[in-house]
Amino acid sequence: MLKYKIFLMTAICFFLFAKTYSAPIHPHLSWDELNGSSTTMVVTWKTLSDTSPSRVKYGITTGNYTNTKDGSSFNSSACGYYIHTVKVIGLDPDTLYYYRCGNDTDGWSPESTFKTAPAKGSSQRVRFVAASDTHTDYLNDVQTVLNSIKTQSPDLMILDGDAVTDGGSQSDWNSWFDIYTSLISSTPFFYCDSNHNYSAQNVWDQFVFPQNSNGDEKWYSFNYGNIHFIFLQVINPTAQVAVGSEQYNWLQADLIAADNDPLIKWKFVIYHGNTYAEGAYARNTYVRDTICKLFDQYDVDMVFNGHYHIYERSKKMRNRVTTDEIMEDGPNYQDSIEGVVYVIPGRAGGAPYNPSTSFYTAFNRKGLHYAVVDIEGNLLTLKGYTENGVVIDSCTITCSEASDETPPTVPEAVTYLISGTAKTSGNSGITGVALTLTGTSTGTQTTWLTGTYTFGNLISGTYTITSSKSGYTFTPANRVYTSLNADQTNQDFTGSV
Known part of the structure; x- marks a missing residue:
């Protein structure tokens, strides 16, 4: 009888271990196409062993999963995990769904939720959070900032690079996911390449984003309601996007398409290397003379950068030739329809830096920060927050209707x-x-x-x-x-x- 009990307990322990070993780890959300935000959702997760099928079950009431969708998996040698991806399609816009990922044999993730975007062109309120440079050296700070971000209930989350200190270290990524999964398992998450990634394969294996014309995700874009988001590969202050390069040509074509789309009112660009902030690092003047001119030409509203571990908002800047031109100081940016506001949403966990004020600075601050953007119809409101949820900066922008006036053209210098x-x-x-x-x-x-x-x-x-x-x-x-x-x-x- 004793032997039987020991055998039974051993079998139970083995079964529980096998379930744990193959259970889903770090589920998170995104989408993988330009106009997929209102009718699709991509769920990605990891397992330690090869499990099949890769499945998401979902429905519109808690615990009642009336639909299932299967996907695919692959063995990531960079990460040391099996990566599973399921794209759920045919969803209703602006709808909350409950879901779990995994399968009956190997185990399921805890229930979480996702909400689809409003239909393209919708003017209803959208809220997103932008942060940068979480790193993994000060995990308590990362957790503190995230706790505050979660109280904002964003529709989507943007991180302007340097999620971890060593992009090729899966240990760093696991530490980051252990903290951020509580948000990105229910909030779509998007990211740009950066210097601490070293373009590591860990990034591209663990996340799914829209692909560009090259078939990769190092620069990409998507629409959400009446907003167009663009993510670029500008990893540090010396990175360049030369006129005529693949990324430049893609960006120009993407901006032209968005500018000609009557359903798009707002345009945001996200990349890591700081353009308007300097002190610990020189600012990136290389892109000022190339892609920043495109931002002016095609009416980009706001650019989010990282790299410099501070919070900073610029005045409304224009780069028509090779000099910086201040269009308006803010905070309401009502008198000029031209120019772009550049924001570093702040150190969300990395080492602290000291800010340096310059002629283009509207506001800056040392410490732990993030930014919240609310858009409703023609009005944008940006607020900068501390890790304790205290507002330290605020500005508004009103989106003007397109003008019939043709802006003056400035001949490009031959370079x-x-x-x-x-x-x-x-x-x-x-x-x-x-x-x-x-x-x-x-x-x-x-x-x-x-x-x-x-x-x-x-x-x-x-x-x-x-x-x-x-x-x-x-x-x-x-x-x-x-x-x-x-x-x-x-x-x-x-x-x-």
Whole structure:
């Protein structure tokens, strides 16, 4: 009898362990197409073992799952998990659903909810939260900020990059998911590439976003009600999006389509590298002279950046030529229909930085922060919050109807780029190489893992590029351009120890 009891207890323990081992982990929500927000929802989760089917059961009342939808899974070597994705289709707009993911054999996630967006073009109220740079060094701060964000009941959540400190560390991602799953299992979540991701495969394996024309998710867009959201790959203050590059051409086509869509009234752009904030980091003036001009041309309302761990809101800025032009100070931005407001929604967990006030600064503050945007019809309200839910900044923008007046065109200056790689003799990129540009224009860059560099927006003139890194000798010692009049690519430096 004793042996039987021991056997029974062992069998029960094994069964419970197997269930736990294969149960869904970290479910979260998104969508994967331009106009999918009101009729679809993508549910993604992980398991430690290979489980099948990947299934979502759902319905409009709690505990009553009248529908099921199966999806697919794959083994992510980067993450060390099986990643499951189910796209639920044919949903009703502006409707709350209850769901669980998993299957009967391996176990189900706890019940959660998702709500579809209002129909495209709807002017009903929409609320979203924007935050940046949670990192995983100060997890108590990450949790504190998230607790405050959850009290806002956002319709969707945007993080402007650097969710974790090491994008290639699944341990970092697990720590982040352990905290954020309580929000993103019921609130669609969207993210942009950033320097601490290192474009790590962990990001692209664990999240599902709309794909661009290249078939990847490094830049993408979607519509929500009467709002158009654009996410770009500008990972730090030296990142560039050159005129004519793939990302630039995609962005221009996307903005033209949104600008010509009568159902879209608001446009937001999200990328990591800070454009209007400086102090700990120089601001990204490279994109100011390329994509920021597109923002002006196609009436983008607000840009969200990260990287600089502060809260900052700019004055309404315009970049028609190569200089910054202040259109209006705020806080209500009522007198100028032109210009873009640039916001860093704040350090949502990363190390604290000190803000530096400049001519374009409307408001900034050190500390833990996030931003809440409410849109209803033609009115946008932005509020900056502390981790304790205290409002520290507020502004409004009124969306004007399109004007029949054709804006003046400003001829683009002819510019060129110089690009290449700092590499070993075996063609491996060298990180941490300082590249210095002198001559008609000046600049500095430090290479990342791939060793690549690009100096763009260079007018015709004379330039010299030198490379240096402690312990390395580079061939050639420098590259000289006596009369730059064309793009110069493959301008490599080979380093030896």
